[in-house]
Amino acid sequence: MTDDPVDPGTAPLRRIETLPLGIVVERRASTSPWADWSWRVAAVIPGAGPVEPPGRLLRSGEGWTHTHAATLELELFRTDTEGYRLNLSQEPPRLWVVLRPDAAGDAMIPVVVTASAHEGEGYQVGMDVVETVPMPPDITALVRDFVDQHHVDVPFEKRERKRHFDKDDRRGDGRRGGPQGGGTG
Template identity: 30%
Template sequence: MSSPARSRPAIEVDVVMRREPVSGPMSRWQAWRWVLADVMVRTDPEDTGPAPEHEAHEPHAVEPVETAGSDAQATHWLFPRFRVELFRDDAEGYFLNLNSPNPCFWVFWRADEERLLDGEPMAVPQIVTLSYHDAGRWLDAQERVDQVAAPEVVVDWLRGFVDATYQPEPKKRKRPDSFKPLTDRFGQPVRISTDKRRGGAPGH
């Protein structure tokens, strides 16, 4: 009997999206906009169990933490239990995230035409990642991607994974200039003779 496959390192997080009024000239065409408000760590890596067969992310409204300048009309919606897994073959993507000025979570979200709020589509998170490569692919595909700083406990966990798995590509050795073929100004090979001339000028 074969042994069960080893589960990938993972944590669970909750995603909070904020719906806020649009101000200025843009409000003539768009009354509201959605932005990523927060990614909250739900479990420690050691306490994260195997992936469930089906993940439900039913949102519910939450009361925001009041901050200076916050808009009283804004509403916050929490989408629970997103699983963030680490893959060995994407170690470089995590390495690039760690070495950015602000290591972060990226959240790929879409406007759901079937889930409406006041008659308008709700912003629904699809995937949460710590991979720089994942975020780049989504942005290249013109998807909506927002980011929020990762807490120190997540950065430390990610660094431990990268230290154990990331193998930088070896740099190719540069060929010394002395090995480069000589060419003339027309790009034709130049032959250098090492024979020494004897005697005087030609014909003597």
């Protein structure tokens, strides 16, 4: 378990658990006339060490490669336990990996990994490519233990709407005019 070194006073609310994950990216010859390659996240490697760009080739075959493209920190936050719970309720639980093109546009580089269903969904808006991969059992156990230790149910509180009265609003229901409902008074 790792406390956030930035501000010890806010550490309990911020990142408190991290795990390095190697991201394995598959590059496959594309059948599309607009792209030479298709990219997807093939797997994660829990506890992987750092890797230098362009990554380390793990396996290859005719028209495809699997490369350990990056090692990213999976960060668990107390404030995201609801997103982790939602993910753990799915079969199977998944990790979301955000891929971006490299500077030359020749490869897709992993830049973020998350176990939060809410955060993963948030990345799906925009130009990033978001891939999911099944969460390995040992990471599922880690996330489940984290949620068990830190989740706090927050009761739903319906907010009461404030009424805004116009000077000509004599009914209090938002309509203008007098008691008979016509005109401006």
